[in-house]
Amino acid sequence: MAKAAVIPTRMELKKLKGRLQTARRGHKLLKDKRDELMRQFMDIIRLNKELRTKVEQGLTDAFGSLQVASSIMSPEMLEQALLYPRQSVELDMTFKNIMSVNVPQYKFQTQNTDPSEIYPYGFAQTSGELDDALDNMARVFQDMLELAQIEKTMQLLAEEIEKTRRRVNALEYVMIPELETNIKYITMKLAENENSTKVRLLKVKDMVLQDAHHYQQ
Amino acid sequence: MRPMFKIGVIGGRETVVGFKALGLDTFPVESLEEAKATLRKMTDAGDPSYAIIYVEENLAAGLQSEINRWKDSPTPAIILIPGREGSIGLGQSALKAAVERAIGTNLLGDD
Numbered sequence: 001m002a003k004a005a006v007i008p009t010r011m012e013l014k015k016l017k018g019r020l021q022t023a024r025r026g027h028k029l030l031k032d033k034r035d036e037l038m039r040q041f042m043d044i045i046r047l048n049k050e051l052r053t054k055v056e057q058g059l060t061d062a063f064g065s066l067q068v069a070s071s072i073m074s075p076e077m078l079e080q081a082l083l084y085p086r087q088s089v090e091l092d093m094t095f096k097n098i099m100s101v102n103v104p105q106y107k108f109q110t111q112n113t114d115p116s117e118i119y120p121y122g123f124a125q126t127s128g129e130l131d132d133a134l135d136n137m138a139r140v141f142q143d144m145l146e147l148a149q150i151e152k153t154m155q156l157l158a159e160e161i162e163k164t165r166r167r168v169n170a171l172e173y174v175m176i177p178e179l180e181t182n183i184k185y186i187t188m189k190l191a192e193n194e195n196s197t198k199v200r201l202l203k204v205k206d207m208v209l210q211d212a213h214h215y216q217q
Numbered sequence: 218m219r220p221m222f223k224i225g226v227i228g229g230r231e232t233v234v235g236f237k238a239l240g241l242d243t244f245p246v247e248s249l250e251e252a253k254a255t256l257r258k259m260t261d262a263g264d265p266s267y268a269i270i271y272v273e274e275n276l277a278a279g280l281q282s283e284i285n286r287w288k289d290s291p292t293p294a295i296i297l298i299p300g301r302e303g304s305i306g307l308g309q310s311a312l313k314a315a316v317e318r319a320i321g322t323n324l325l326g327d328d
Contacts, residue, residue, distance in 0.1 A: 041319055045312065053307055056299050063301050066235050072269075082238050089240040090221040095291065104291050106268065124320070129245045137235045148269045152294035156316050163318040179219050 006182050008189035016186065020179040027171040034164045039101050041157045048154050050146045063217035065136050081130065085135035101160045103153040106145055222266060222292075225259055227252055228273030229314060232300050236271075249279040256283050267293050273300040274307045 006012065070078050095102040226236045226243045231242035244259075246252040252272075253324040259267050260283075270293050277284060277297045284295050 038320070048312055049309075052312065056308065059299055063237060064229075065233070067301075069301060070231075078234070082234055089224055091224055091268050093222050093292070102291055104268065104294065133235060134238050137239055141236075141239055143271070144271065144296070148271075148296045149295045151296055151311075152291070153310070155288050155294075156291065158315040158319040165319075165321070 006185060008186045008193075010069060010190065013183065013186045013190070016179055016183050020176065020183065023171055023175050023179060027168060027176065030164055030168045030171065032160065033099060033170055037101075037157060037161045037164060040098060041161060044154050044157065046148045048147070051143060051150055055140060055143045055147050058136070058143060062133060062136035062140050065129060065133040069133045072129055078130070098153070098157065099160070101156050103156050104149065106149050122128055193197070222268035224269045225267045226271045226298075227255055227259075228271075228276065228298075228300060232273050242267075243278075246276070249276065252276045253280060256280060256295075260287060269293060271297045271298045273298060274305050275300050275302070278297060279306055286312070321324070 006016075073081075089108055092107040094105045094107070096105050097103075222223060224241045226233050226241050228243075230245040230247075233245050237243045238323055244255045246274060256272070259270060266328065272280065272284070272295055274297050287293060287295055299305070299308070
């Protein structure tokens with residue numbers, strides 16, 4: 001619909017035409033952005049799904065072996081064995097830019113690099129099952145870290161896609177049609193004005209001729 | 218040198234005990250209120266901040282609003298993990314929600 005607020009002047013027309021062109025270009029760019037984001041998102045979803053299944057399976061196994069360990073040892077002993085972790089984990093985070101979305105990349109560092117150092121207890125009073133459980137846990141942790149990265153990436157991309165999609169739609173279905181109708185309205189109004197001026201001139205000419213020469217057509 | 222970040226785990230006592238040995242910061246909680254308070258404390262601008270927080274699934278059901286608050290910011294990543302009793306599918310449904318949000322429809326099907 002043409003808004004009543006549009007003033008049918010050439011200046012306004014020129015301005016609107018410029019805006020329409022910008023809107024069209026923005027629309028095209030945003031559409032490309034959306035498509036590329038979507039493509040990346042699809043890959044990430046697939047990866048995320050695989051990883052999640054893997055992590056859930058791995059954790060279930062790890063908990064299972066921990067359960068076995070805790071059924072062999074007394075709960076106090078278990079608690080005591082794990083009370084002071086020898087290992088400590090620190091996380092280094094950098095950001096990667098995917099289509100102007102900053103997604104985190106994690107790199108973790110353990111203070112002890114020796115893999116046998118994950119057991120924070122002496123072997124004398126604990127069962128071998130506990131070692132297995134911790135081993136499982138350490139293995140699944142790698143995947144958990146990756147899962148965290150992928151899942152966060154997925155969430156951030158989802159947000160960006162939603163935003164881009166809305167912008168594309170707003171441009172395509174609101175901005176551009178509105179600009180087009182306004183331009184059409186102004187063009188028609190201008191043509192109409194021109195017509196009426198022409199008609200008025202003809203009429204005046206007739207009247208002038210009539211006055212001067214009593215000229216009849 | 219860049220500041221290092223920490224990884225936290227919130228869950229039932231039995232769930233978190235295994236993670237402790239790996240050197241993660243564990244927060245055993247007994248109730249939903251406690252979990253909520255812990256999560257809030259961890260996310261609200263602690264100096265050595267947490268970049269990843271793993272939350273046990275059966276707690277997460279009651280923490281949705283807290284978790285959603287951080288969905289759109291780069292840190293922290295709040296990731297659901299299955300508890301001792303095994304997966305209850307909340308983690309998978311988070312994935313579906315993200316897909317639905319991005320595309321507007323669920324492409325993955327209901328498997």
